[in-house]
Amino acid sequence: MVRVQVLRTADVSPSIAVVRTLRDWSMSSAAGVEALVWDGRDDAGALVAPGTYAVRVQAFLDGVTLFNAGTGWVAAI
Numbered sequence: 142m143v144r145v146q147v148l149r150t151a152d153v154s155p156s157i158a159v160v161r162t163l164r165d166w167s168m169s170s171a172a173g174v175e176a177l178v179w180d181g182r183d184d185a186g187a188l189v190a191p192g193t194y195a196v197r198v199q200a201f202l203d204g205v206t207l208f209n210a211g212t213g214w215v216a217a218i
Contacts, residue, residue, distance in 0.1 A: 142167050142202075147179055148195045160189055163196075181217045189217050 147161040161184050163177045179196075183189055194217060200208035 142200070144197075144199045144201075145177055146197045146199075148197055149189070149192065150195070157195075160184070160194060191217055193217075 143164070143166045144162065145164040146159050147163065148157050149160050150157050161179060161182065163179060164175070181188055198208065199206065
């Protein structure tokens with residue numbers, strides 16, 4: 142399984158909030174390149190507040206995390 146999420150770190154605590162899940166593949170798929178676009182909305186469809194957000198990519202196999210990385214920062218303005 143591969144999951145791609147947009148995250149926001151709270152200003153007052155070290156917790157990370159999932160703002161939007163862009164892709165959550167639960168089945169195996171062929172190798173290749175996938176382009177994802179974030180429209181600046183959260184999972185409920187509301188526009189997010191201006192700020193800096195991170196993108197996390199995770200890969201799992203049989204419940205074991207194979208890959209877990211932040212891909213840098215994106216800005217919502």
